[in-house]
Structures are given as structure tokens and as C-alpha cells.
Amino acid sequence: MNARIAGWAGRLAGAAIAAMLATTALAQDAMLYGKSDPAAKSGGKLMVGSLTEPPALDPYHQGADARIRVTVLAYQGLFYEDASGQAVPLLAESYAMSADGLSYTFKLRRGVKFHTGQVMTAADVKYSYDYLRDSKNGSPGAGDLSTVDSIEAPDDHTVVFRLSRKNGLLPITLTHRYGGVIPKDYFATPDARTRLNEVSVGTGPFKLRQFRQNSVLVFEKFKDYWQAGLPHVDEVTFAFMPNSAAMVVAAQNRRIDLGIFTRPQDAEQLARVPGVRLVRTPSMNQKAIDLGSEHPALKDVRVRQAIALAVDKDAVMKASIAGYGQVIGTMVAGMQDRWGLPLAEVPNQKPDLDRARRLLAEAGHPNGLEIELTTIIGYDWMDAGAVTIADQLQRIGIKVNIRKIELGVWVRNFQSRQMGFTFNDWPSSPDPSLLFYRHFRAQPLGADFRNWNNARASELLDRGREESDYATRRGIYNEFQKIMAEEVPTIMMFSADLLTVERDRVRNHQQHPTGWYFGLVKAWLAE
Amino acid sequence: MLRFLASRLASSLLAAALSSLVVFALMRAVPGDIVAQMLGQSGDAAAASALRGFFGLDRPIHVQFAEWVGQVLQGDLGRSWYQGKRVSLLVAEAFLVTLEVALATLLLATLVGVPLGVLAGIMEGSRVDAAIQVFNLAGLSAPVFWVGLMLLVGASSILGWSPPFAYMPPSVDLADNIAILVLPVLSLAVLQAAAYSHFVRDCMTAELRREYVRAAIAKGLSPARVHFRHVLRNILIPLVTFMGLILIQILGGTVVIESLFSLPGLGRLILSGIQGRDYPVVQGALLFVVAIAIVVNLVVDLLYGLIDPRLRP
Numbered sequence: 045m046n047a048r049i050a051g052w053a054g055r056l057a058g059a060a061i062a063a064m065l066a067t068t069a070l071a072q073d074a075m076l077y078g079k080s081d082p083a084a085k086s087g088g089k090l091m092v093g094s095l096t097e098p099p100a101l102d103p104y105h106q107g108a109d110a111r112i113r114v115t116v117l118a119y120q121g122l123f124y125e126d127a128s129g130q131a132v133p134l135l136a137e138s139y140a141m142s143a144d145g146l147s148y149t150f151k152l153r154r155g156v157k158f159h160t161g162q163v164m165t166a167a168d169v170k171y172s173y174d175y176l177r178d179s180k181n182g183s184p185g186a187g188d189l190s191t192v193d194s195i196e197a198p199d200d201h202t203v204v205f206r207l208s209r210k211n212g213l214l215p216i217t218l219t220h221r222y223g224g225v226i227p228k229d230y231f232a233t234p235d236a237r238t239r240l241n242e243v244s245v246g247t248g249p250f251k252l253r254q255f256r257q258n259s260v261l262v263f264e265k266f267k268d269y270w271q272a273g274l275p276h277v278d279e280v281t282f283a284f285m286p287n288s289a290a291m292v293v294a295a296q297n298r299r300i301d302l303g304i305f306t307r308p309q310d311a312e313q314l315a316r317v318p319g320v321r322l323v324r325t326p327s328m329n330q331k332a333i334d335l336g337s338e339h340p341a342l343k344d345v346r347v348r349q350a351i352a353l354a355v356d357k358d359a360v361m362k363a364s365i366a367g368y369g370q371v372i373g374t375m376v377a378g379m380q381d382r383w384g385l386p387l388a389e390v391p392n393q394k395p396d397l398d399r400a401r402r403l404l405a406e407a408g409h410p411n412g413l414e415i416e417l418t419t420i421i422g423y424d425w426m427d428a429g430a431v432t433i434a435d436q437l438q439r440i441g442i443k444v445n446i447r448k449i450e451l452g453v454w455v456r457n458f459q460s461r462q463m464g465f466t467f468n469d470w471p472s473s474p475d476p477s478l479l480f481y482r483h484f485r486a487q488p489l490g491a492d493f494r495n496w497n498n499a500r501a502s503e504l505l506d507r508g509r510e511e512s513d514y515a516t517r518r519g520i521y522n523e524f525q526k527i528m529a530e531e532v533p534t535i536m537m538f539s540a541d542l543l544t545v546e547r548d549r550v551r552n553h554q555q556h557p558t559g560w561y562f563g564l565v566k567a568w569l570a571e
Numbered sequence: 572m573l574r575f576l577a578s579r580l581a582s583s584l585l586a587a588a589l590s591s592l593v594v595f596a597l598m599r600a601v602p603g604d605i606v607a608q609m610l611g612q613s614g615d616a617a618a619a620s621a622l623r624g625f626f627g628l629d630r631p632i633h634v635q636f637a638e639w640v641g642q643v644l645q646g647d648l649g650r651s652w653y654q655g656k657r658v659s660l661l662v663a664e665a666f667l668v669t670l671e672v673a674l675a676t677l678l679l680a681t682l683v684g685v686p687l688g689v690l691a692g693i694m695e696g697s698r699v700d701a702a703i704q705v706f707n708l709a710g711l712s713a714p715v716f717w718v719g720l721m722l723l724v725g726a727s728s729i730l731g732w733s734p735p736f737a738y739m740p741p742s743v744d745l746a747d748n749i750a751i752l753v754l755p756v757l758s759l760a761v762l763q764a765a766a767y768s769h770f771v772r773d774c775m776t777a778e779l780r781r782e783y784v785r786a787a788i789a790k791g792l793s794p795a796r797v798h799f800r801h802v803l804r805n806i807l808i809p810l811v812t813f814m815g816l817i818l819i820q821i822l823g824g825t826v827v828i829e830s831l832f833s834l835p836g837l838g839r840l841i842l843s844g845i846q847g848r849d850y851p852v853v854q855g856a857l858l859f860v861v862a863i864a865i866v867v868n869l870v871v872d873l874l875y876g877l878i879d880p881r882l883r884p
Contacts, residue, residue, distance in 0.1 A: 093736070097843075099608070099653045099843075099847045099849075100653040100654065105609055105622070106609055106653075107609055107610050107611040108608070108609070108611055109611075179615065179617030179618050179621060180617075180621050181618075181621060182609075182618045182619075182621035182622035182625055183618055184609065184610045184611065184615060184618055186615055186617065186618050187615040187618070235655055237655070238650070238651075238653070238654060238655020238656075239655060241653075241654050241655060241656075242655075256738075256835060257653075257654060257661075257835065257840070257843065258829075258833070258834075258835040258839045258840065258843055259737060259738050259833065259835040260736075260737040260738075281737065283736040283737050283833065284736075284833060285736060285833060286830045286831055286832070286833050287831070289720060289723065289724065290723065290736070290831070290832075290833070293723055293724065293727040293733045294733055294736055296727055296731075296733070297727055297731060297732060297733040299733055299735060299736060300736075450603075450846075451846070452601065452602065452603030452604075452607065452608060452846065452848055453601075453602045453603050455603055455607045455608060455611060456602045456603035456604075456607050457602075459607055459610070459619070471611070482615075491615070491616075
């Protein structure tokens with residue numbers, strides 16, 4: 045009798061757990077791409093004004109943030125990075141990590157179709173991530189998957205990733221920044237890379253209709269999309285705007301329904317325009333000043349610390365983006381709560397000119413020094429910020445010469461680790477490892493763009509990548525941030541808010557803190 | 572005539588060859604390449620090496636140049652590294668937009684600038700002449716991008732109207748096409764009309780001081796007949812030369828206006844090609860621009876002969 049009761053109890057408990065898991069999964073599904081709106085209506089065409097234009101739409105080989113912003117609508121990874129930076133299963137339905145942390149088993153969602161009409165299977169997923177991680181294919185995302193040893197597809201709905209080293213952030217790596225699941229052997233055909241500018245082959249809610257360089261990008265609703273009822277709008281057109289003035293005029297005259305301003309203050313004049321609202325969202329981007337140790341003066345940590353102690357971040361933020369943002373310590377605003385070292389504990393954050401002068405003198409510069417600060421043409425916020433910084437550093441005897449260079453030249457300097465003293469605009473990365481690892485891990489595992497070469501920091505970055513427990517990871521990254529703030533290879537200044545202009549007819553648009561256009565999936569039009 | 576054409580053709584080919592060499596060398600002298608652009612801040616050495624191999628950038632420059640010249644000689648300008656489309660197709664699409672803007676600007680500038688210049692020349696020293704000279708000075712001084720921006724903001728705040736931002740070819744939607752082109756053409760035409768007017772006025776005043784004009788008036792010819800039958804005819808040659816120069820200037824100058832009004836023209840194609848280090852696009856498009864300049868100059872030379880038989884080659 046007892047055995048029978050125990051059996052029933054066991055079955056009931058199992059059913060309860062299964063029901064709970066199913067409920068959790070359903071709840072998670074409902075939160076994909078933001079909150080659902082029960083009042084949502086389908087139909088209509090949405091016009092988006094965009095100040096950035098993707099050079100191409102290939103999610104495998106094109107690393108520009110402008111590309112990621114739009115291709116998230118057409119391509120999907122196994123996971124979705126939610127607004128708090130957590131990985132939520134997307135094309136994966138569930139996953140399990142082995143006890144030793146060296147293998148992940150992903151159960152795939154069923155009934156998912158590609159824009160080509162084919163049904164997605166495990167073979168497609170294996171092919172996609174094998175292609176992405178193979179450096180010979182030239183993807184900027186290959187380095188993120190360097191711990192993956194092999195990928196197996198034991199059946200049509202299961203994929204197993206085997207790792208050479210533990211990697212706790214694998215799920216967040218399998219999101220949207222690079223790649224996405226595409227049909228098996230897609231890249232085997234000639235011109236496959238550039239054909240992605242004409243036809244999309246992902247599983248996303250929108251499929252590509254037209255991409256005309258220097259003009260427009262049009263996506264249409266993917267009728268066979270696996271999330272019932274989504275997306276709500278039939279068509280999304282991105283019109284590439286040449287400057288903020290044009291975008292303001294377009295918004296005033298209802299030529300666009302929605303647009304994000306790269307300099308938030310440019311949208312101020314729309315605040316009183318009837319029928320238009322401004323929405324301010326904290327972002328995951330960050331504006332920083334980098335200090336490359338290859339520079340003769342900056343290789344001395346005391347000079348870097350002196351600069352950090354002379355900089356008033358709040359004043360720079362006000363000059364650069366009129367205060368539309370948040371001063372940060374060592375973590376972007378959108379991830380401060382989850383991953384940031386509490387601001388009170390971050391060293392070298394408040395201006396202390398006396399200490400800065402002492403440090404400079406100890407470093408052999410009692411009479412100050414002269415240094416060149418690089419800004420990038422087209423990044424308007426840097427200009428006012430650079431002048432402010434020059435003024436602030438002048439107070440401790442550092443004479444700053446501002447030099448504007450073209451983006452291509454800046455990227456070349458950056459990649460060849462010759463960045464010197466420069467402003468930087470970091471793209472969004474929804475996890476501290478993705479944010480820090482390549483930038484600060486010593487070579488050869490990292491790129492260490494600033495020639496910092498800090499052994500303890502590298503060790504912490506390795507541990508942070510391997511660890512999967514949140515509390516332990518947070519502790520690791522807090523220690524890393526403390527070292528970074530103490531040693532100053534970079535000065536993280538502020539995160540600029542995303543200022544979105546929306547027409548009244550646009551409903552339920554939820555701006556993602558990355559600035560990527562996830563929010564268009566659940567947005568709908570009231571007319 | 573044939574000898575003239577042959578000699579012009581030979582010098583044109585030499586100019587095109589030299590230009591292509593200069594463009595090819597300059598593009599590679601600019602720091603950074605498409606690989607750096609594609610990888611951005613996630614620069615991975617192995618991926619960078621693979622991409623350099625994919626685009627053929629790992630080969631010696633002279634090999635790359637020889638391959639490109641070989642392609643061009645076979646009428647193939649290559650494919651865009653980003654878009655994958657044939658450069659010839661991209662250039663043709665973009666040129667049609669630029670040509671539409673340029674011809675509309677030329678027409679408007681001619682219709683406004685030439686009569687103004689003639690009027691100012693005839694009425695030299697009068698208030699009308701002074702007013703026209705003020706217009707000329709303002710038009711020549713105002714930067715095109717400023718005029719464009721003022722027109723854009725002015726149309727929005729006064730008329731509550733702004734042009735659509737997605738270019739529409741006239742064959743698809745003529746009304747939208749005109750709406751898109753109104754402001755850019757006006758912006759360019761202000762400068763060019765002022766330039767025309769200034770040039771024509773100078774020619775007219777110089778011509779009106781010549782002996783034959785006084786003789787004709789002394790013989791009893793009406794001033795209108797003298798002005799329009801003789802003087803205007805005599806300034807046609809410099810005017811046609813100027814028109815050719817203006818057309819080339821408009822074609823070259825649309826880059827600013829194309830950027831301001833989101834027009835997918837030739838200037839913007841070249842600019843985005845340079846920014847993205849899309850070498851085939853920049854090389855192909857600039858070669859095309861050189862060819863256009865050569866053809867326009869040739870046509871102008873041939874027109875001389877039609878206007879004045881004494882100048883026939």
C-alpha cells in the first residue's frame with residue numbers, strides 16, 4: 045500500500061514538475077521580444093527612420109552594429125538576449141549542461157521554418173554553428189565559440205555542443221550578434237554571402253523584401269513564422285536618413301513612424317510636436333576613453349591614473365549628449381544592476397586634482413606632458429567631449445591636442461593595437477564576458493587591444509567565461525572591474541540613453557537596450 | 572574630323588588609364604581595408620586572415636591591379652564586395668539618379684541664369700543689374716549644403732511638408748519622384764543659376780563694348796535685334812563651354828546634396844564605397860566618372876564646330 049501511495053505521489057510530483065516547466069516555458073515564450081499586448085491588431089506598414097545603414101546584411105561575416113540592429117528581425121539564434129541581458133531559449137526549447145560543464149544538450153523547438161520554406165532540423169543548427177566557429181570562414185563571431193570542440197546532432201531535434209573548456213556563457217553566445225540558424229550547406233553555393241542582401245534565409249519573424257543601398261531596407265511579415273500571431277505589422281521599411289536634422293523634419297511631417305537618435309539631444313525639438321512622443325531607454329552602449337599602453341607616456345600606470353583622476357565624467361557627458369545618459373563606473377548602464385561593481389566601490393572615479401598632479405610628478409612629468417586625443421569623424425558627440433576633456437586635463441598640466449580621424453583609419457589603429465589615447469564608442473554586448481574578454485584578455489586568447497597585459501585580469505576573465513553560477517560569476521567580474529578601475533586601461537565614461545521618437549499610432553514598441561530592433565516584432569499600428 | 576576624333580580618343584584612353592592607376596593606388600594608400608570594417612572591434616586575427624584571402628587582399632598589389640585592368644578591358648568592372656551586385660549595374664542605377672538631378676538642375680539653372688545674365692548685361696549699371704548681382708553673389712557664396720538644409724527646414728516649418736526619404740524612380744511613381752527631387756534640384760540650381768547669370772553678364776557686357784555693336788546700332792538696327800541676333804549668338808561658344816563645365820560640376824557636386832536628401836546617386840555610391848573600402852565599387856565608379864567627363868568635353872568640342880564653322884576640326 046505504501047509503495048502504491050509512494051508511486052502515485054511520485055507520478056503526481058513528476059506531473060506537477062512537468063506542468064511547472066511547461067508553464068515556465070510558456071511564460072518565457074510570452075516574454076520573447078518583450079511583453080505582449082492583448083489589444084494588439086495586425087496589419088499596416090511601419091516606416092522607421094535610421095541614421096545608421098548596414099553595409100551588408102550577412103550576419104555571419106559582417107560585424108557592424110548597424111547590421112546587427114536590423115538582421116535580428118530575420119535571423120534567430122538558439123537563444124534570445126532579453127532586456128536584462130539574460131539568455132532565454134528561442135530556437136532552443138530547453139537545454140541542460142552536463143555535470144562537468146563540458147557539454148550542453150539543446151532540445152530544439154519544433155515546427156520552425158526557414159524563409160526558404162524548409163523545416164529547421166538539428167543538422168541545420170549543427171551546420172550553422174560549425175560554420176560560424178571555423179576561423180577559416182572569416183566570421184567575427186568565431187572567437188566567441190573557441191571553446192567549442194565539436195557539435196553533434198543525434199536526432200532531428202537535439203543538438204549537443206561539446207567543449208574543450210567550461211564555458212558558462214555559451215547560451216548568451218548563441219544569441220543574435222553573429223550568425224543565426226540557416227539551412228544546412230547554405231554557404232556551399234557560389235555568391236551565397238552577397239545573396240543575403242537580396243534574400244534572407246533565417247527563421248526570424250520578418251523576411252527581406254528589398255535592400256537598396258543608400259536608400260531603403262524593406263522587411264515583410266514572414267507568414268510561416270513559428271510564433272503564432274507575430275509579427276503584428278505587415279511590413280517594416282527602414283529609410284536611411286543622412287543626418288539628425290532630416291530625421292527631425294521627417295518625424296515632424298509624419299514621414300516616419302519611429303526612429304532612434306544617435307545624439308539624444310537632437311530629438312529635443314520634437315518634445316512639443318503633437319502626435320509624437322519621445323521615449324528614453326537606458327542602453328547597453330558605452331562611451332569611453334581608451335589608454336593604450338603602447339603609448340610612451342600611457343604605459344606608466346601612474347599617468348593613466350592621473351588622467352582618470354582629472355576627468356569629470358558628468359561634465360563630459362553633459363557636453364557630449366546634453367545629459368541624456370548615465371555616468372558609469374566600469375559597467376554599461378543597462379547591465380549595472382546585474383553585473384556592475386557598486387559605484388561607491390569603484391576606485392579612481394571622482395576628480396582629485398592634487399593626487400593626479402602628484403602621480404604625474406612621480407611618473408617623471410612634474411611639468412605636465414603633451415598628448416594627442418583621437419576622435420572619429422561622424423561621431424559628433426566626441427567633439428564636444430574632447431574639448432571638455434582637454435580643458436579638464438589642462439588643469440593638471442596635460443596639454444591635449446585633438447585629432448579627428450576617419451572611422452576606417454581608427455579601426456585599423458584599434459585592431460593593430462596602436463590606439464593610443466582615444467575616444468571609443470563601444471557596441472552593445474549583453475554579457476560581461478562578451479563585453480570584456482576579447483578587449484582585455486592577454487594574447488593569444490584575447491586581443492588585448494590596449495596592450496594592458498594584466499595576468500590577474502586575464503585569469504579572472506578566463507574564470508568568468510568558464511563559470512556558470514551567477515553569484516560566482518558576479519564576484520569574479522566585480523574583482524575584474526576593481527582591477528580595471530585601478531589600472532585604467534580604459535575610462536568608461538557614460539552610457540547614452542536611447543532616445544526613440546514614436547508616432548502615436550505606434551503601440552507596444554519596447555526599445556531593447558542594445559539598440560537592436562527586437563521591439564518591432566511586438567509593435568503594432570493603431571490605424 | 573576622323574583624325575581629330577582618333578587623337579581625342581587616344582588622349583582620352585590615356586587619361587582613363589592614368590586615372591585608374593591613381594584611383595587604384597590611392598584607395599590602397601588609405602589606411603584600413605574592408606576586413607577591418609567587417610570585423611570592427613571584434614577583430615580576430617584568424618578571421619581577418621581568412622577574409623583577406625577571400626577578397627584577394629593577401630596578393631601583391633601589382634597582381635591585384637593587373638587582374639582588375641584585365642577585367643575592365645573585358646568590360647567587367649567587377650562586383651561590389653558588400654552588395655555582390657555587378658559594379659556596372661550599381662553605377663548605372665546610381666548614375667540614372669544623379670543624371671536626373673543634374674539635367675533637371677541644368678535646365679532650371681539655364682532657364683533662370685541665362686535670362687538674368689542677359690538682362691543684367693543689357694542693363695549694366697541699373698538697379699535691375701544691381702539686384703541681379705546681389706542674387707549672383709548670394710547664390711555663389713551660399714554653400715549648397717546650407718541652402719539644402721534651409722530649404723528642408725523651411726519647407727517643413729512653413730509648408731508643413733518634407734520630401735519622402737525613399738527614392739522612387741519616375742517609372743514607378745512620377746509624383747513621388749518629383750516630390751523627392753524638388754528640394755535637391757532647387758538647392759543646386761540656386762548656385763548654378765547664379766554662376767550662369769554672372770558668367771553671361773560678363774560676356775554680354777564685354778561683347779556690347781565691341782565695335783561691331785556700335786556700328787550695328789549706328790546703322791539703325793534695333794537694340795533687341797543687336798542683342799539677341801548678334802551679341803547673344805557671339806557668346807554662345809563660351810556659354811556652351813561653360814554649360815559643359817557646369818554639367819561636370821553638377822555631376823561631381825551632387826555628392827553633398829545626395830547625402831543631404833538621401834538620394835542613392837553616384838556621389839553617395841562613391842562616398843559609401845570609400846567609407847566601406849569597397850575597392851571595386853570606388854574604382855569602377857570613378858572610372859565611369861572620368862569617362863563621363865571625357866565624353867562631355869568631347870561633345871562640347873564637337874558643338875563648337877556646329878555653332879561656328881570656322882572652328883570645325
